[in-house]
Amino acid sequence: MDKYYRQGHGNVHRASHSFARLATNAFESARKSIAQFIGAESQNIIWTSGSTQACNILARGLAQQLNQGDEIWISELEHHSNLVPWQQLAQQQKAKLRAIPILENGDLNLAYFRENLSDKCKIVAVSQVSNAIGSIQPVPEISRLAHQVGAKVVVDGAQAVAHLSVDVQRLGCDYYYFSGHKLYGPTGIGVLYGTESALELLEPSNFGGEMISKVAIEQSQWNSLPYRLEAGTPNIVGAIGLAAAIEFLSQFPSQQRLQHERDLLAYALRKLQQHPAVELVGQPMMRTGLIAFNLRGIHPQDAATLFDQYNVAVRCGHHCAMPLGNKLSPQGSIRLSLGLYNDQQDIDQALEAIDKIMELFDE
Known part of the structure; x- marks a missing residue:
């Protein structure tokens, strides 16, 4: 991060001078590092400011997938950042927000989820690890059950990435997100992963530079992924710092x-x-x-x-x-x-x- 500020403080994807080229190369190299760390492809990685923004991008971007009477499932142990955005989306779309209850020991009552899940469910959003009690949720099983009824699966990985070996393919989720500061990286940077088809469903909710391919007074055309969901100048140095944190962690098997x-x-x-x-x-x-x-x-x-x-x-x-x-x-x-x-x-x-x-x- 210090090197970027001292030796190449340029914006990405815009200019042809050497500072811009160095910045772009470091920025996109960081995207590749993050993708490899969680078992994904770099084009499926969206930079965010953290888990909260990632969840809000999803809640706003999936709004058109919901109709009145549809259901969004969360759990009783969710961090507010994976609860309030879905709560507000449900109210906005007149959908129903449902919660997987917890047992006395803090584990999810998966039997309740199995018995009550129906094709009304369109989104299931759960944390891989509880930030409050540390419990690990059975995400592969939740993904399997949700996909049986055609729902999209969102996983809050903020508390998991530094403590588990994360492979988004094995988890079977459609979306996965986390914050850089949970991974020994800087604050103000985060990651949203999605499968290609799942990311294509998202309507952009932030507009401006970078996320467009053509602009006229009358209308605009959106850029391709991942840039379509990354409006404005990104947190370049934060991405570089997060990649450095992953490099640090990777020293240890x-x-x-x-x-x-x-x-x-x-x-x-x-x-x-x-x-x-x-x-x-x-x-x-x-x-x-x-x-x-x-x-x-x-x-x-x-x-x-x-x-x-x-x-x-x-x-x-x-x-x-x-x-x-x-x-x-x-x-x-x-x-x-x-x-x-x-x-x-x-x-x-x-x-x-x-x-x-x-x-x-x-x-």
Whole structure:
């Protein structure tokens, strides 16, 4: 990113000077890197500002595919960015928004989905991994069921890309999106993947430069994919930074990365389950390195503030997933997130912080 700003800060796809050529080459090389990382082709990768914009592009772009009485399915554990756009689309098109309920442990009630899915369903939008409790959803099975009734499948991969080996072909989805900052990259950059036929269904919702092939006063013609869905000057440096983050991750064999996180997760879960002050929130069958919990008798906000005093960074609240939080823990929860950069000592430090916090409240 520094090199781009210092040695070739030009716009892409426009000029013939050397700065523009260097920028375009780096930008499109980044698109190819992202495609390879998730098992896709580069022409199926659309740059966005993040997961929220990607979902809004889909919700607006698929509006013409919905009629009054059609159904959109989400789940009770969705991040707000994969809920509110579909909620608004349903209201706009007089469609029905339905939710796959969760079981007591936080897993999806897939039996309910099977029993209630019908050909009224046009869109199914689910997260691959819950950002609140870390549960891994059975996306290939959800895709199979949805496609049986002719629905398009949207997968929010924001919480999955840094913690699982993602292959969009194996998932069987029509669309998949994620944010760069979840992948150790910069903020303000994201990715929307779609199959060619699925992307062709999307009506552009942002208009201007780059997304057009011909413009007259009376009318305009849209560019080909992926540029048709990328209006205006893109976040060039963000794309370059995201490709660099993927290059960093690729230094480590994927199985090694995943095993490192699984080992830390097993250790953390065992220790937390044994601690008398810890109340786990959701215990899904399959999960990534993310644990939601509360400390007995202490509000999550108070606990998180004290964790920070002991140099332990956790998040508290409903984690932008209020329907899930209200069902499993109405007061919210504390979220401990593990990543490639963590080790066992970090978990021990968090456990020591819990002991110190409980001592303060027990005095």
